[in-house]
Amino acid sequence: MQSKKKKDVIREEPLTYEDYASLADDGVQYxxxxxxxxxxxxxPHPIHQLVSQELAYQLKQGCKNEYILFVAPIDLILSKHEVRQPDxxxxxxxxxxxVTNRGIEGSPDLVVEILSPSxxxxxxxxxxxxxxxxxxxxxxxxxxxQKFLEQYILNEAIYELNEVYMHDETIKSCHIKCAAFSMNTIFNAIPEFPNL
Incomplete structure (x- = not known):
């Protein structure tokens, strides 16, 4: 009886990075x-992948001398209970x-997520x-x-929507000064697909 209670208590505890890292590979990302x-x-949808690739290309071109770029999948380990996979x-x-053997352990300067319905x-x-x-x-x-970028800036531990970039508006950032491209730059590089 006591061992059953102990098991139940262990099962109710939050998972840690070690639990996450020891998961069997079942083909699903977590x-x-x-x-x-x-x-x-x-x-992710094929367009999601293409946007990610083109954005990575633009950031790499402008920021390679100041920043290290990582593209999913990469473990962003923020605490022993918080591991994210940003795009x-x-x-x-x-x-x-x-940068460690486990992934990125700590807060980066910029995180980007590409929206999908799921x-x-x-x-x-x-x-x-x-x-x-x-x-x-x-x-x-x-x-x-919709082909836009929402830029959130941290202000006293809360993100504030700083700007929404569309079309030919050049993305500007006081943190990532090397970023200088537009959403048209990203989307004009993606071909049209008849079945999408």
Whole structure:
């Protein structure tokens, strides 16, 4: 009886990074949100992938001398109970000690999420709150359908919507000064597909 209670108590405790890292590979990507395992399914839409690739290209071109760029999948370990998988993140070269064998252990300078129907609530609310809690100075949300970028800036532990960029408006950031592209730059590089 006592051993059963002990098992129940252990099962109710939040999962840790070690639990997350020891999961068997079942073909599903997961995040650890405040100790709770969340599946990231279904796989991203093809346009999501193309937007991610083009955004990575633009950031790499402009920021490669100051920042290290990481593209999903990469473990962003914010605490022993919080492991996220952002679509992209930038880490200033002065913070290179945050890169370990396990992933990125600490807060990067920028996190980017590309919205999809299955992740919209998680990206707009859960991740927004999480990234603010761990003092990530800037958070971008990209809508691949409406073709805009929402730029959130951390202000006293809360993200404020700083700007919405569309069309030919050049993205400007007081934190990531090397970023200088427009949403048209991203989307004009993506071909048309007859079945999408």
């Amino acid at each position: 995040e650890l949100a405040d100790g709770i395992l969340q599946a990231m399914t279904p796989a 992209l993140l930038l880490l200033h070269t002065s913070k290179s000690e945050l 992740s919209m609530k998680r990206d707009r609310k859960d991740k927004l709150d999480t990234y603010a809690k761990y003092n990530i100075p800037e958070y971008w949300l990209i809508d691949p359908v």
